[in-house]
Amino acid sequence: MALLEAQHITKRFGGLTAVNSVSLEVDPHSIISVIGPNGAGKTTFFNIVTGIYQPDEGTITLDGQSLVGLRPDQIAAQGITRTFQNIRLFNNMTVLENVLVGQHPRLKSSVWQILLHSRGFKEDERQAEEKARKLLEFVRLGHRRNDLARSLAYGEQRRLEIARALASDPKLILLDEPAAGMNPQETEEATDLIRRLRDDRGITVVLIEHDMSLVMEISERIVVLDYGKKIAEGAPLEIRRDPRVIEAYLGAGAAAALEAQMPHDAPNTTTTSSPQPALPQTPNQK
Amino acid sequence: MASSGRTSPQSGGPRERLVAILSEGYTPYIVVTIYVLLSSAWLILSPFSTLIFLVFLSSLLAIYYFPVATWLKALLGIIVLGIVMPIVGNENQGFLDVVTQAGIFIALALGLNIVVGFAGLLDLGYVAFFALGAYLWGIFSTGQILNIFPGAEGSLPLGGGWFFVFLILAVIIAALAGVLLGLPVLRLRGDYLAIVTLGFGEVIRLLANNLDKPVNITNGAQGITSIGQAPMFFQPVITAVGLDPTPGAEYRLYMYALAIIIVMLTIVVARRLNDSRIGRAWTAIREDETAAIAMGVPLVRMKLLAFGAGASFAGAMGVLFAAKQLFISPPTFDLVRSISILAMVILGGMGSIPGVILGATVITLLNLRLLPDFASQLTLWRNSGLPIPSWFDPVSYQRLLFGLVLILMTIFRPEGILPERRRRFELHEDAAEGEQMAQDSQNLVHPDIGMKS
Numbered sequence: 001m002a003l004l005e006a007q008h009i010t011k012r013f014g015g016l017t018a019v020n021s022v023s024l025e026v027d028p029h030s031i032i033s034v035i036g037p038n039g040a041g042k043t044t045f046f047n048i049v050t051g052i053y054q055p056d057e058g059t060i061t062l063d064g065q066s067l068v069g070l071r072p073d074q075i076a077a078q079g080i081t082r083t084f085q086n087i088r089l090f091n092n093m094t095v096l097e098n099v100l101v102g103q104h105p106r107l108k109s110s111v112w113q114i115l116l117h118s119r120g121f122k123e124d125e126r127q128a129e130e131k132a133r134k135l136l137e138f139v140r141l142g143h144r145r146n147d148l149a150r151s152l153a154y155g156e157q158r159r160l161e162i163a164r165a166l167a168s169d170p171k172l173i174l175l176d177e178p179a180a181g182m183n184p185q186e187t188e189e190a191t192d193l194i195r196r197l198r199d200d201r202g203i204t205v206v207l208i209e210h211d212m213s214l215v216m217e218i219s220e221r222i223v224v225l226d227y228g229k230k231i232a233e234g235a236p237l238e239i240r241r242d243p244r245v246i247e248a249y250l251g252a253g254a255a256a257a258l259e260a261q262m263p264h265d266a267p268n269t270t271t272t273s274s275p276q277p278a279l280p281q282t283p284n285q286k
Numbered sequence: 287m288a289s290s291g292r293t294s295p296q297s298g299g300p301r302e303r304l305v306a307i308l309s310e311g312y313t314p315y316i317v318v319t320i321y322v323l324l325s326s327a328w329l330i331l332s333p334f335s336t337l338i339f340l341v342f343l344s345s346l347l348a349i350y351y352f353p354v355a356t357w358l359k360a361l362l363g364i365i366v367l368g369i370v371m372p373i374v375g376n377e378n379q380g381f382l383d384v385v386t387q388a389g390i391f392i393a394l395a396l397g398l399n400i401v402v403g404f405a406g407l408l409d410l411g412y413v414a415f416f417a418l419g420a421y422l423w424g425i426f427s428t429g430q431i432l433n434i435f436p437g438a439e440g441s442l443p444l445g446g447g448w449f450f451v452f453l454i455l456a457v458i459i460a461a462l463a464g465v466l467l468g469l470p471v472l473r474l475r476g477d478y479l480a481i482v483t484l485g486f487g488e489v490i491r492l493l494a495n496n497l498d499k500p501v502n503i504t505n506g507a508q509g510i511t512s513i514g515q516a517p518m519f520f521q522p523v524i525t526a527v528g529l530d531p532t533p534g535a536e537y538r539l540y541m542y543a544l545a546i547i548i549v550m551l552t553i554v555v556a557r558r559l560n561d562s563r564i565g566r567a568w569t570a571i572r573e574d575e576t577a578a579i580a581m582g583v584p585l586v587r588m589k590l591l592a593f594g595a596g597a598s599f600a601g602a603m604g605v606l607f608a609a610k611q612l613f614i615s616p617p618t619f620d621l622v623r624s625i626s627i628l629a630m631v632i633l634g635g636m637g638s639i640p641g642v643i644l645g646a647t648v649i650t651l652l653n654l655r656l657l658p659d660f661a662s663q664l665t666l667w668r669n670s671g672l673p674i675p676s677w678f679d680p681v682s683y684q685r686l687l688f689g690l691v692l693i694l695m696t697i698f699r700p701e702g703i704l705p706e707r708r709r710r711f712e713l714h715e716d717a718a719e720g721e722q723m724a725q726d727s728q729n730l731v732h733p734d735i736g737m738k739s
Contacts, residue, residue: 050580076582088577090570100563101570105582107563111591114562115555121562128563168582 001064003028003204004049004080004172009058011041011048018044020228021058026172031198031205033215035239036225037249042208043085045225046174050082051075062172077105079171083161083178085208091150095141095160098149099132102167132167138200139163139193155186162193166201173197175207179214187211191218216240224248309353318352321345322362326370333377336659342370343647350640367546375542376535382542386610388650389545390603393552395630395646396639397599402628403637403706404560405592406572408480410624411467411487415597417494417619418463419456419604421504424614426452427514433502449516453605460601461594468593472586475575487624495616509615516540516609541610548606552599556639559595568592569637622685626653629688632695635702644704649691657681 004026011019019041026032034042047053049060051072060067067075081102090098107128113121136142139159144152149160158178165173178194179187191214197203209215215222215236222239224232226248232239239245243255250258308314322345329335329342349362375382394416401409425431427449431442444452471482498506515537524531531539559565567588570578579585608614626649634645660680668674695702 052576052580071584072579073582073584076580081582082580084577084580088574090573090577092573093566093569097566097569101566101578101583102581104563104567104570109563111559111564114564115558117558125562164581 005061007059009055022230033219033222040225041228081165081170082174085176089149096145102164105168135163172204179211314352333374386542386545389549392646393603395642397596399642401596405568410484413624414487414490415460415600416604419601420608420614423605423608424510446517456601456605457598461598464593464597465590468590513612635705637706641702641704
């Protein structure tokens with residue numbers, strides 16, 4: 001059974017349909033990429049899954065439980081956390097505190113326990129700190145735990161966001177452009193970290209990314225959005241050759257032109273000799 | 287010395303060298319003990335000198351700052367607040383009153399600090415909760431209550447014995463009122479929140495001013511007089527021990543002791559809340575609401591908790607204030623009062639508990655002691671023939687002073703006199719920040735990806 005099932009998600013902003021009947025199934029322990037040109041609705045889709053926006057139509061379930069109508073903090077508590085496209089750390093809190101905030105849904109001490117400094121509270125705090133330290137080691141930020149988040153270098157801030165998102169023991173983590181603005185070496189480290197999320201910690205990963213080397217290297221499946229619609233879905237190799245994807249990125253006729261240049265690399269998808277419209281029909285969804 | 291954190295240790299200015307000398311070995315123990323004992327003795331010998339009083343109060347700051355063991359800090363604190371201050375206050379009730387008022391405002395400022403400093407929600411109507419507490423005790427302990435429940439002369443108004451019950455009741459009722467105010471303003475941020483809370487504060491003051499008809503609940507603009515005193519349950523003990531306070535000073539000493547105890551309690555509560563998942567959630571909300579909620583912080587609950595916790599401090603202090611002054615009237619709870627409490631928080635350092643305590647003390651001293659003293663000094667000079675214009679009256683420039691404090695602080699030291707610890711690098715440029723500035727500019731090189739897709 002799929003871990004996350006989004007069915008026919010639609011979100012309109014006034015006259016603009018930002019996400020148009022997008023469906024997505026995410027199997028447990030998989031790494032899935034969502035790609036598409038700027039403005040394709042990728043981040044909006046993430047915002048819907050995490051509850052920041054409510055979908056106008058469609059259903060979302062995590063482990064069979066519906067997420068529609070839940071607030072973002074409830075969805076986080078259910079096991080979906082995320083990072084942000086433009087880093088959103090708690091800049092004036094320390095690195096460790098950022099991770100502690102991430103554990104909020106898992107900390108249960110009541111106001112009374114806090115005021116009385118009960119044994120349960122102290123134990124709770126001790127464990128939280130211990131766990132935060134381990135998470136920081138996992139993203140190799142242990143040495144910076146007492147620095148303010150804002151004082152971290154860019155790549156470190158990205159890693160801290162991931163550590164913070166891991167703090168609530170999510171089943172699914174959504175990474176919004178985890179390698180944006182990184183140099184090739186940092187991208188490679190990010191790729192490695194994402195893989196370790198899944199392999200070492202058993203977390204399912206869905207990521208938005210423009211860096212195709214990362215996407216192709218890491219993804220088991222790729223979903224392509226364009227103008228709010230899902231135009232393709234498949235393994236990296238299929239997506240790379242899909243004429244609709246090529247056209248979404250390069251414009252109408254690009255697929256045919258590329259094909260004419262490289263006849264030996266004929267894609268095994270339906271060959272199109274005439275230029276197709278840039279926005280083909282949405283593939284039928286089950 | 288604790289304050290040296292801001293400056294890098296290797297720079298060898300005279301200040302750093304002094305700090306180094308004072309922190310060495312037993313030196314701080316000896317210095318701070320001598321400081322406390324000397325200033326205490328001096329004040330006991332001349333209990334009417336404002337200058338010596340200030341030196342005496344500054345010894346509390348010294349206790350806080352000097353790097354000595356906690357037991358010595360506690361011991362010296364007990365000497366200053368528990369022994370010397372009552373002795374002096376027995377002689378000079380004016381000083382005792384100033385310290386008691388300072389205590390009340392410290393607790394108020396600590397409460398506002400939860401809302402404004404920790405959670406970042408600008409509340410300009412905070413004094414409303416103070417009024418709520420004050421009027422609660424004011425109404426129930428006087429004949430006003432009979433206007434609401436006529437025919438209950440047998441059991442009402444309530445006797446002084448109910449004071450402590452109302453202290454707790456006020457905490458609960460003010461917290462509920464805080465939550466009620468919080469509910470409609472949850473979606474507002476910044477300026478909009480400030481405007482609505484300001485309106486709320488005015489509503490409560492106007493209610494107090496106008497609820498003398500159709501049923502006389504608050505006695506309107508005349509205010510409520512001869513409010514019930516707190517019970518002097520300890521009198522037998524005092525007589526037994528052989529203490530003999532000046533008759534008028536007895537109740538004031540009692541109020542002083544209560545204020546100090548409640549302030550201690552509020553400090554503990556504020557600190558414990560701040561050092562927990564709740565405090566972290568508040569700070570996270572202050573820093574970035576969207577990120578906080580995505581990390582599982584329940585925004586609504588945490589904001590309401592901040593409003594409620596902050597308001598509860600004010601409710602308790604309202605009851606104490608009413609029992610201390612024995613008279614309350616609407617002008618005490620006007621906007622300027624809210625602003626002055628906010629000025630205390632900003633002056634001391636938003637989010638910083640020691641800072642807020644310092645800010646509240648400084649501003650209360652200015653209000654109650656320094657400005658009036660300065661004014662009477664001016665009158666003396668004027669009478670002795672110095673050309674001081676008669677319109678120059680420092681006491682009436684109180685608001686000007688708050689304004690100046692707020693403006694100067696935001697320009698020169700936005701993080702306050704004693705900034706929040708982890709906040710120290712946030713708004714201020716100094717040596718330690720150089721590296722961080724470099725990082726920031728480095729971050730600018732990376733294109734900020736915006737919310738485009």
